[in-house]
Amino acid sequence: MYQQIVILTGAGISAESGLRTFRDQDGLWEEHKIEEVATPEGYASNPLLVERFYNDRWKQFHNGSIEPNAGHVALAKLEQEFDGKLLVVTQNIDDLHERAGSRRLLHMHGELSKGRCPRSQQTFILREAFGPEHTCTCCIPAQRLRPHVVWFGEMPFGLDRIQHALDTCDLFIAIGTSGTVYPAAGFVDTANHHGAQTVEVNLMPADRHSQFQYHLEGRASEVVPKLVDDILNGKIVNNIG
Helix, strand or coil: CCCEEEEEECHHHHHCCCCCCCECCCCCECCECHHHHCCHHHHHHCHHHHHHHHHHHHHHHCCCCCCCCHHHHHHHHHHHHCCCEEEEEECCCCCHHHHHCCCCEEECCEEEEEEECCCCCCEEECCCCCCCCCECCCCCCCCECEEEECCCCCCCCCHHHHHHHHHHCCEEEEECCCCCCCCHHHHHHHHHHCCCEEEEEECCCCCCCCCCCEEEECCHHHHHHHHHHHHHCCCCHHHCC
Protein backbone atom coordinates (compact mmCIF):
# COMPACT_ATOMS: atom_id res chain seq x y z
CA MET A 1 0.00 0.00 0.00
CA TYR A 2 1.35 3.40 -0.92
CA GLN A 3 2.10 5.93 1.80
CA GLN A 4 2.74 9.11 -0.17
CA ILE A 5 1.60 10.00 -3.69
CA VAL A 6 2.48 12.96 -5.89
CA ILE A 7 0.36 13.60 -8.99
CA LEU A 8 1.26 16.05 -11.76
CA THR A 9 -1.52 17.15 -14.10
CA GLY A 10 -1.21 19.04 -17.36
CA ALA A 11 -3.28 20.48 -20.18
CA GLY A 12 -4.52 17.08 -21.32
CA ILE A 13 -6.85 16.60 -18.37
CA SER A 14 -8.44 20.03 -18.84
CA ALA A 15 -8.72 19.63 -22.61
CA GLU A 16 -11.23 16.82 -21.98
CA SER A 17 -13.47 19.37 -20.27
CA GLY A 18 -13.44 21.52 -23.38
CA LEU A 19 -10.66 23.97 -22.53
CA ARG A 20 -8.42 24.85 -25.43
CA THR A 21 -4.73 24.54 -24.82
CA PHE A 22 -2.73 27.72 -25.26
CA ARG A 23 -0.04 26.40 -27.54
CA ASP A 24 -0.88 25.59 -31.17
CA GLN A 25 1.12 23.15 -33.29
CA ASP A 26 2.96 26.01 -34.96
CA GLY A 27 4.19 27.28 -31.59
CA LEU A 28 1.87 30.26 -31.42
CA TRP A 29 -0.37 30.89 -28.42
CA GLU A 30 -3.83 31.53 -29.83
CA GLU A 31 -2.22 33.27 -32.84
CA HIS A 32 0.12 35.30 -30.64
CA LYS A 33 3.86 34.93 -30.30
CA ILE A 34 4.80 33.59 -26.89
CA GLU A 35 6.96 36.61 -26.14
CA GLU A 36 3.97 38.91 -26.70
CA VAL A 37 1.57 37.35 -24.18
CA ALA A 38 3.55 35.02 -21.93
CA THR A 39 6.65 36.92 -20.80
CA PRO A 40 7.26 39.77 -18.33
CA GLU A 41 8.70 41.79 -21.21
CA GLY A 42 5.55 41.32 -23.27
CA TYR A 43 3.43 42.51 -20.36
CA ALA A 44 5.63 45.54 -19.77
CA SER A 45 5.44 46.40 -23.47
CA ASN A 46 1.67 45.96 -23.93
CA PRO A 47 -0.26 45.16 -20.73
CA LEU A 48 -3.63 45.66 -22.45
CA LEU A 49 -2.85 42.98 -25.04
CA VAL A 50 -1.77 40.53 -22.31
CA GLU A 51 -4.86 41.29 -20.22
CA ARG A 52 -7.08 40.78 -23.25
CA PHE A 53 -5.41 37.43 -23.95
CA TYR A 54 -6.02 36.18 -20.40
CA ASN A 55 -9.50 37.70 -20.29
CA ASP A 56 -10.41 35.49 -23.24
CA ARG A 57 -9.26 32.48 -21.19
CA TRP A 58 -11.12 33.76 -18.12
CA LYS A 59 -14.35 34.11 -20.08
CA GLN A 60 -13.95 30.60 -21.46
CA PHE A 61 -13.55 29.23 -17.92
CA HIS A 62 -16.73 31.00 -16.78
CA ASN A 63 -19.07 30.53 -19.72
CA GLY A 64 -21.07 27.86 -17.91
CA SER A 65 -20.21 24.99 -20.24
CA ILE A 66 -16.87 24.00 -18.73
CA GLU A 67 -17.11 21.42 -15.94
CA PRO A 68 -14.68 19.02 -14.24
CA ASN A 69 -14.52 15.65 -15.95
CA ALA A 70 -14.27 12.16 -14.49
CA GLY A 71 -10.49 12.47 -14.19
CA HIS A 72 -10.76 15.53 -11.95
CA VAL A 73 -13.50 13.88 -9.90
CA ALA A 74 -11.45 10.70 -9.43
CA LEU A 75 -8.47 12.66 -8.10
CA ALA A 76 -10.73 14.44 -5.61
CA LYS A 77 -12.04 11.00 -4.54
CA LEU A 78 -8.46 9.80 -4.04
CA GLU A 79 -7.77 12.79 -1.79
CA GLN A 80 -10.86 12.08 0.30
CA GLU A 81 -10.34 8.32 0.69
CA PHE A 82 -6.57 7.79 0.61
CA ASP A 83 -5.09 7.25 4.08
CA GLY A 84 -1.60 8.43 3.23
CA LYS A 85 -0.17 11.75 2.07
CA LEU A 86 -1.22 13.16 -1.29
CA LEU A 87 -0.19 16.23 -3.26
CA VAL A 88 -1.68 17.15 -6.65
CA VAL A 89 0.59 19.53 -8.55
CA THR A 90 -1.06 21.08 -11.58
CA GLN A 91 0.45 23.00 -14.44
CA ASN A 92 -3.04 24.24 -15.33
CA ILE A 93 -4.26 27.69 -14.36
CA ASP A 94 -7.96 26.74 -14.39
CA ASP A 95 -9.95 25.83 -11.27
CA LEU A 96 -11.36 22.48 -12.41
CA HIS A 97 -9.53 20.54 -9.71
CA GLU A 98 -11.01 22.78 -7.02
CA ARG A 99 -14.47 22.54 -8.52
CA ALA A 100 -14.18 18.75 -8.43
CA GLY A 101 -13.31 18.90 -4.73
CA SER A 102 -9.50 18.78 -4.59
CA ARG A 103 -7.92 20.75 -1.76
CA ARG A 104 -4.40 19.30 -1.40
CA LEU A 105 -3.45 21.13 -4.55
CA LEU A 106 -0.57 23.28 -5.74
CA HIS A 107 -0.84 25.48 -8.85
CA MET A 108 2.79 25.66 -9.95
CA HIS A 109 1.96 27.99 -12.87
CA GLY A 110 -0.50 30.21 -11.02
CA GLU A 111 -4.25 30.70 -11.21
CA LEU A 112 -6.26 32.69 -13.71
CA SER A 113 -8.90 33.37 -11.05
CA LYS A 114 -6.44 35.63 -9.21
CA GLY A 115 -4.55 38.85 -9.79
CA ARG A 116 -1.24 39.64 -8.11
CA CYS A 117 0.23 42.85 -6.79
CA PRO A 118 3.57 43.37 -8.59
CA ARG A 119 5.06 45.06 -5.51
CA SER A 120 3.94 42.95 -2.52
CA GLN A 121 3.15 39.72 -4.45
CA GLN A 122 -0.15 39.49 -2.53
CA THR A 123 -2.92 37.79 -4.54
CA PHE A 124 -6.55 38.81 -4.92
CA ILE A 125 -9.54 36.81 -6.17
CA LEU A 126 -10.97 38.10 -9.46
CA ARG A 127 -14.75 38.11 -9.66
CA GLU A 128 -14.70 39.37 -13.23
CA ALA A 129 -12.33 39.68 -16.17
CA PHE A 130 -9.31 41.98 -15.90
CA GLY A 131 -9.84 45.72 -16.22
CA PRO A 132 -8.20 48.98 -15.10
CA GLU A 133 -10.28 48.91 -11.89
CA HIS A 134 -8.39 45.85 -10.64
CA THR A 135 -5.88 47.30 -8.21
CA CYS A 136 -4.43 46.04 -4.95
CA THR A 137 -5.46 47.08 -1.45
CA CYS A 138 -2.03 46.42 0.06
CA CYS A 139 -0.08 49.39 -1.31
CA ILE A 140 -0.29 53.19 -1.34
CA PRO A 141 -0.69 54.15 -4.07
CA ALA A 142 -2.62 51.07 -5.16
CA GLN A 143 -0.85 48.96 -7.76
CA ARG A 144 -2.47 47.64 -10.91
CA LEU A 145 -2.86 43.86 -10.57
CA ARG A 146 -1.14 41.59 -13.05
CA PRO A 147 -2.35 38.10 -13.97
CA HIS A 148 -1.33 35.56 -11.32
CA VAL A 149 0.26 33.39 -14.00
CA VAL A 150 3.84 32.20 -14.31
CA TRP A 151 5.30 33.46 -17.56
CA PHE A 152 8.35 32.22 -19.44
CA GLY A 153 11.45 33.39 -17.60
CA GLU A 154 9.68 33.35 -14.21
CA MET A 155 10.05 30.75 -11.45
CA PRO A 156 7.11 28.36 -10.92
CA PHE A 157 5.46 28.41 -7.50
CA GLY A 158 6.00 25.90 -4.71
CA LEU A 159 9.15 24.21 -6.01
CA ASP A 160 10.55 23.58 -2.51
CA ARG A 161 7.31 21.91 -1.42
CA ILE A 162 7.18 19.88 -4.64
CA GLN A 163 10.80 18.81 -4.25
CA HIS A 164 10.22 17.60 -0.70
CA ALA A 165 7.14 15.65 -1.77
CA LEU A 166 9.02 14.01 -4.66
CA ASP A 167 11.94 13.13 -2.38
CA THR A 168 9.63 11.21 -0.04
CA CYS A 169 6.86 9.80 -2.26
CA ASP A 170 6.52 6.15 -3.21
CA LEU A 171 4.27 6.76 -6.24
CA PHE A 172 4.48 9.55 -8.82
CA ILE A 173 1.80 9.87 -11.52
CA ALA A 174 1.84 12.34 -14.43
CA ILE A 175 -1.50 12.88 -16.21
CA GLY A 176 -2.04 14.68 -19.50
CA THR A 177 1.29 16.43 -19.70
CA SER A 178 4.02 16.25 -22.32
CA GLY A 179 6.68 16.33 -19.63
CA THR A 180 9.09 18.21 -21.86
CA VAL A 181 9.29 21.60 -20.11
CA TYR A 182 11.50 22.02 -17.06
CA PRO A 183 11.34 21.98 -14.12
CA ALA A 184 8.30 19.67 -14.37
CA ALA A 185 10.12 17.47 -16.89
CA GLY A 186 12.61 16.56 -14.16
CA PHE A 187 10.02 15.42 -11.61
CA VAL A 188 10.04 11.82 -12.86
CA ASP A 189 13.83 11.63 -12.56
CA THR A 190 13.65 12.84 -8.96
CA ALA A 191 10.94 10.35 -8.09
CA ASN A 192 12.85 7.50 -9.76
CA HIS A 193 16.03 8.48 -7.95
CA HIS A 194 14.30 8.19 -4.58
CA GLY A 195 12.80 4.80 -5.36
CA ALA A 196 9.22 5.72 -6.21
CA GLN A 197 7.17 3.93 -8.81
CA THR A 198 6.39 6.25 -11.71
CA VAL A 199 3.33 6.13 -13.96
CA GLU A 200 2.40 8.21 -17.01
CA VAL A 201 -1.20 8.62 -18.21
CA ASN A 202 -1.42 10.09 -21.69
CA LEU A 203 -3.31 9.90 -24.97
CA MET A 204 -0.08 9.35 -26.85
CA PRO A 205 1.93 6.12 -26.90
CA ALA A 206 4.92 5.98 -24.59
CA ASP A 207 8.02 7.73 -25.86
CA ARG A 208 10.90 5.30 -26.17
CA HIS A 209 13.05 7.75 -24.18
CA SER A 210 10.47 8.06 -21.40
CA GLN A 211 11.79 7.78 -17.86
CA PHE A 212 8.45 6.51 -16.56
CA GLN A 213 8.33 2.90 -15.44
CA TYR A 214 4.72 2.44 -16.56
CA HIS A 215 2.62 4.06 -19.27
CA LEU A 216 -1.19 3.95 -19.36
CA GLU A 217 -2.48 5.09 -22.74
CA GLY A 218 -5.93 6.62 -23.01
CA ARG A 219 -8.16 9.50 -21.99
CA ALA A 220 -7.66 10.74 -18.44
CA SER A 221 -11.42 10.64 -17.88
CA GLU A 222 -11.35 6.89 -18.57
CA VAL A 223 -7.97 5.79 -17.23
CA VAL A 224 -7.71 7.84 -14.02
CA PRO A 225 -10.93 6.60 -12.33
CA LYS A 226 -9.78 2.98 -12.70
CA LEU A 227 -6.27 3.87 -11.58
CA VAL A 228 -7.66 5.59 -8.47
CA ASP A 229 -9.92 2.64 -7.64
CA ASP A 230 -6.97 0.26 -7.95
CA ILE A 231 -4.86 2.41 -5.62
CA LEU A 232 -7.64 2.64 -3.05
CA ASN A 233 -8.10 -1.14 -3.25
CA GLY A 234 -4.44 -1.65 -2.38
CA LYS A 235 -3.20 -2.81 -5.76
CA ILE A 236 0.41 -2.10 -6.61
CA VAL A 237 1.29 -0.37 -9.83
CA ASN A 238 2.39 -3.42 -11.83
CA ASN A 239 -1.07 -4.91 -11.37
CA ILE A 240 -2.78 -1.80 -12.75
CA GLY A 241 -4.13 -1.84 -16.28
